[in-house]
Every structure is written in structure tokens, then in C-alpha cells.
Amino acid sequence: MKLLQRYVRQYKNKIKKGKVVVISAPSGSGKTTICKELLKCNPNLVFSISYTTRPAREGEVNGKDYFFVSKDEFLKMVKKKKFVEWAKVYNNYYGTSKEQIVNAINSGKDILLDIDVQGGKNIKKLFPDGIFIFVLPPSWSELKQRITSRGKDTPAEISKRLRNVNKELSYLRYYDYIVINDDLADTVKIINTIISAGKYINILN
Ligand code: 5GP
Numbered sequence: 001m002k003l004l005q006r007y008v009r010q011y012k013n014k015i016k017k018g019k020v021v022v023i024s025a026p027s028g029s030g031k032t033t034i035c036k037e038l039l040k041c042n043p044n045l046v047f048s049i050s051y052t053t054r055p056a057r058e059g060e061v062n063g064k065d066y067f068f069v070s071k072d073e074f075l076k077m078v079k080k081k082k083f084v085e086w087a088k089v090y091n092n093y094y095g096t097s098k099e100q101i102v103n104a105i106n107s108g109k110d111i112l113l114d115i116d117v118q119g120g121k122n123i124k125k126l127f128p129d130g131i132f133i134f135v136l137p138p139s140w141s142e143l144k145q146r147i148t149s150r151g152k153d154t155p156a157e158i159s160k161r162l163r164n165v166n167k168e169l170s171y172l173r174y175y176d177y178i179v180i181n182d183d184l185a186d187t188v189k190i191i192n193t194i195i196s197a198g199k200y201i202n203i204l205n
Contacts, residue, residue: 007204014203018105020130021045021195022113022175024120026165028147029137030181035114037188042195046104048113051077054092057152085115085122090160094119110195117171124174129205131198133191134175138182 025031039047051067053074062068069077074093078086086095096113104111113123124132137143143165147158172178177194181187 010204015199016108018044018107018109018111019195019199020101020105020113020123020127021110021198022115022120022123022130022132023135023191024115024117024133024168024171024175025135025181026137026143026168027161028143028150029135030146030184030187031114031135033184034135034181034187034191035112037184038112038191038195041188042110042192044108044110045195046100046109046111048096048100048104048111048115050113050115051083051095051097052092054090054094084126085119087116087118087122089116089118090157090164096123110199117168117174121171121174129202131177131195132175133177133179133194134172135187136178136180138180 023031023035035047039045049063049065049067051069051074053069053071054066056062056066056068060066060068071093074086074095077083077095082098083095084098084101086093088094094116096115096119101111113119115123120132120134123130137146144162147153147161153161176198179187179190179194
């Protein structure tokens with residue numbers, strides 16, 4: 001009886017807490033759209049708004065898509081240990097706020113991190129019971145087509161992103177789930193299922 005009671009108590013304590021959900025993907029895999037859709041249909045999920053030194057793209061909102069900061073401000077935050085992880089991606093700095101993660105987890109919300117593979121690997125070390133999902137495009141030609149047609153990047157940036165894909169794929173082993181984004185609605189459904197199930201996996205460990 002005591003053992004059962006202990007398990008139930010432990011279970012309840014664990015289930016009350018939010019989880020870290022990491023999504024990484026080569027650019028052009030549709031990751032940003034997937035994240036937006038997930039947030040629309042899952043009220044228990046909040047978005048981790050990263051800090052970045054990259055200039056805002058057209059349509060991006062400060063404090064919603066990212067917190068856009070200068071390199072100076074960013075490095076000060078690094079010194080003050082404000083980030084759980086940070087990385088240089090395509091010549092810009094990106095960092096995940098420690099405060100946002102702690103607040104979400106403690107208030108029982110799951111927190112969605114749209115971060116690159118270096119960040120995924122580092123977060124896995126800190127939050128081994130997080131949910132780690134890697135999204136792949138359906139094919140190389142589809143990936144190329146998506147990156148080119150979104151019209152957000154210069155030709156030089158596009159080829160840099162394409163050249164980076166193999167390196168990104170070498171981090172696949174740090175992820176628990178791979179989802180091929182063939183159809184957006186299906187992908188969102190699958191990822192939502194993964195998040196729901198992931199909350200109960202190894203819960204008494
Ligand atoms: P973009 O400039 O296209 O918005 O993002 C470039 C890459 O940086 C994407 O792979 C995105 O997921 C990643 N990224 C965004 N925020 C963070 C972060 O806080 N940490 C890390 N490591 N990567 C991030």
C-alpha cells in the first residue's frame with residue numbers, strides 16, 4: 001500500500017510540472033509554421049521567445065517572435081547567466097531564456113523551444129526528460145523549393161542554409177522522435193500526440 005501511495009504521490013508531482021519540448025529542423029522544413037499551429041491548438045503549450053542579435057525580418061514582432069537585442073546586450077545576458085543555452089547560428093547569436101523555462105515548468109505549462117541542433121543537444125543534457133523532436137522535409141527538392149520560395153533570404157544565405165543541412169542531420173541522434181513534414185495538418189497532429197504521450201513516459205523514473 002505504501003509503495004502504491006508513494007508512486008501516486010510521485011506521479012502527481014511529476015505530472016503537475018510542465019515539460020520542455022524541443023523542435024529542431026533544417027531551415028525550410030516548415031518548423032516555424034508547425035510551431036505556430038501547435039501553439040494555436042494546444043492551450044497548455046507556451047512558446048519560448050528566444051533572444052537574438054539577428055535583425056527582425058519583415059512581419060516579425062519584438063517580444064513575440066524573438067526579443068531582438070544588440071550583440072552587446074546579448075553578451076551581457078550571457079555573462080549574467082540569463083540563458084539555459086545559447087549558440088551562434090549563421091553569424092547571429094540566439095539564446096533561450098532561463099526565466100521563461102523555469103516559469104513555464106513551475107506553472108505546469110509545457111514550453112516549446114524552436115532552436116537549432118546545437119541548442120537541442122545542450123538542452124538534452126540539462127533536461128533529459130524533455131521531448132525532443134526533429135522535423136525533416138519530405139525531400140531535398142522540396143527543401144530547396146521551400147527555402148527559395150519564401151523570399152526571406154538572399155541567395156548567399158540560401159546556399160549557406162543548404163550547405164548546413166548535412167551537419168544538422170548529424171545531430172539526429174540527440175532527438176527522440178523524427179517527423180517528416182509531408183502534410184502540415186498531419187504533422188501537427190502527430191507532434192501533438194507525441195507531446196501528450198511524452199508527458200507520461202518514464203514518469204516514475
Ligand atoms: P531564424 O534566424 O531563421 O529565425 O533561426 C535560425 C536558427 O536559429 C533556427 O534553426 C532556429 O530554430 C534557431 N534558434 C532560434 N532561437 C534559438 C535559440 O534560442 N537557441 C538556439 N540554439 N537556436 C535558436
